[in-house]
Structure formats: structure tokens, C-alpha cells
Amino acid sequence: MNFCSKCSSAQIEKKVPDGDTHERLVCTQCNEIFYSNPNIVTGVLPFNSNNEILLCKRNIEPRSGFWTLPAGFLENGESIEEGAVRETYEEALLKVENVNLFTILSVPHINQIYTFFTGEINGSSFGPTPESSEVKLFKIDEIPWDELAFPTVKRTLQLFLEEDRNNVFNEVLKY
């Protein structure tokens, strides 16, 4: 950041504001503090009654060409569930039902928090989009474990396939 977005001053400094515990970018002209906090990624693990899971082949960087669960950054003004459902439609043209929170994974070294919901497919149609070159149902023994885009996706799939399917909240992933 070179200029203050409030007063346009170039006098931006890194310092710990009074009463704060972390260094922040602060405008020394108007005293505006610019906070930087983790981003939330929200998505769905879509499955059907044939024990198949839907994955998308990424058509965008990062990790273009690798398989992922439909997910993306939460927008202002929406709940994590709304964001997950929206991303699933944007990336896979899929409308899921009975959406339930399944994993919350902290990835502190890249300042991201992932939330994944399970969602039932129930015969809904789906297809490729600008973000996904391929959208496909996988039998459990066909999941391309070595071609998954992100550790959070792999972990969520692993947890889903574990027999007791305990929800996992607050797991910290380090990789």
C-alpha cells in the first residue's frame, strides 16, 4: 500500500497502534489503521446416493489442471453457507441440497481459513464452466489423490471417507 485510501497521503507507516498487539499499516496523516486479516475460503463436498463425489478440474491458477472441490473466497455480505452454495454453482453449475457444515481448517501460514459443507446432489445437473475445464463424479476408489489441488481438499475428502464421519472443526493444517 503506497497511499492512504482515506486521505490519499503517502505517509503510511508500519507500527503498533495504541492499545493494539500487532503491527499495522497506519496513515500518519489521518490516523486510519489498515488491518490485514485471514481470508475465508468456503466450498462444498458434493456427493450422491451412489457413493460418488463430484470434483472440478481447475481451469485457473493456482493449481490449474488439478482436481478440487468447488470452493472460493467468501464475499462481503454473505454467510459461509451461501458462499459455498454460490461457488458450487459458479464452478460446477451444480445446485446442492441438505448442505451441512463439515470441516473448518485453519491454514495459518497462508492466512486462510477453509470451511467445507457436505451437499447432496440428488439428480441435479452439472457441467464445465470458465473456472472448471471438467466436472466429474468419482467413485470412492477412483478419487485422483495425487492430482488434488490443495491439502485442505485432500483432508476434507479423507475425513468424509472415514467411517464415523465426525465433523472436524478447528483443525490446523500445516504443510
Ligand SMILES: [Zn+2]
Ligand atoms: Zn490517511
